[in-house]
Amino acid sequence: MKTINLNLKNNPYNVYIEAGILNNACAYIEKVYTNKKIYIITDSNVSKYYLESLEKNLSQKYIVKHVIVEAGESSKSFLGYQEVLKELINLDIRRGELLVALGGGVIGDLTGFVASSIYRGVPFVQIPTSLLAQMDSSIGGKTGIDFMDRKNIVGAFKQPLLVLIDPNTLDTLPSEEVSNGMAELIKHGIIGNAKLYKLLLDKHKIDEDIIYESLSVKARVVLEDEFDTGNRMILNFGHTFGHIIELERGIRHGEAVALGMLMALEFGIDLGITPNSLYEDTKNILISYGLPTTHIDYKKYLEKTIYDKKNLAGTINFILIDKLGHALIYPINESNLKGLK
Secondary structure: OOOEEOOOOOOOOOOEEOOOOHHHHHHHOOOOOOOOOOEEEOOOOHHHHHHHHHHHHHHHOOOOEEEEEEEHHHHHHHHHHHHHHHHHHHHHOOOOOOOEEOOOOHHHHHHHHHHHHHHHHOEEEEEEEHHHHHHHOOOOOOOEEEEEOOEEEEEEEEOEEEEEEEEHHHOOOHHHHHHHHHHHHHHHHHHOOOOHHHHHHHHOOOOOHHHHHHHHHHHHHHHHHHOOOOHHHHHHHHHHHHHHHHHOOOOOOHHHHHHHHHHHHHHHOOOOOOOOHHHHHHHHHHHHHHOOOOOOOHHHHHHHHHOOOOOEOOEEEEEEEOOEEEEEEEEHHHHHHHHHH
């Protein structure tokens, strides 16, 4: 087992990474939650594989109910949010009762946002079942939904009580979903872990060790900047352009981030910040894990970045790489973007 301690000042919690941990979830949850009821939020795909076994395990100690939403990004919307609220209220949820997010990034973000707002806040636990969620979104406390073609534009910070990561859940993922999750893992190598990046160059097997190496990067940054006002912005590498591409082309998040990373690397090279070799090495890693590498001219998307969540009072903070394992924040005023085209 691998353990990551997020010793945040007001919301400390642990992340446990172990094959088979899903079958022992109750033993971990009972250490942090003492009320009687648990409500599992999951989707129509994940429920087929893991809902019954998780309910059975948790029923040793708790009364367990569930809400199932349609799989896919469309559930991460105001409509999806309202439907989950209605279901929970109909199930007679009370203040202080626990939500469990069982699924990928959509379920984690949606459940976290529900947890942040119903009764002005109830506790929740993350059990991410996709590589994308295990690599990134299950820790750090960011929750939210999409609105008006803007990804995660409505949300809140809500830290979980606990995160349980079971690499065995990756066995039921389609190959394209594994590739989808690889983008965040590659990102963590580029911005903060040269060891991880080099493991990926050799196409290392995805196991507890590599998940730990990846999440350690995010955990370190979150501990430095819990509410995303400073250095945590480096986790946005590949996302400023990637979020635009994702919504514009309707592709998977990881695929969009892969393309966004290449766009950001090219931007950095043109500015004289990023080493030329890093672009080709990253492109080769992306190809080896089945991710897209189609060239997209970043200059055509610069003006659209003004809607990014990192736009602070008219300044867009681009995340660029000056050397492998190190990212920097590069602020550009909106009025200067046209001059870069």
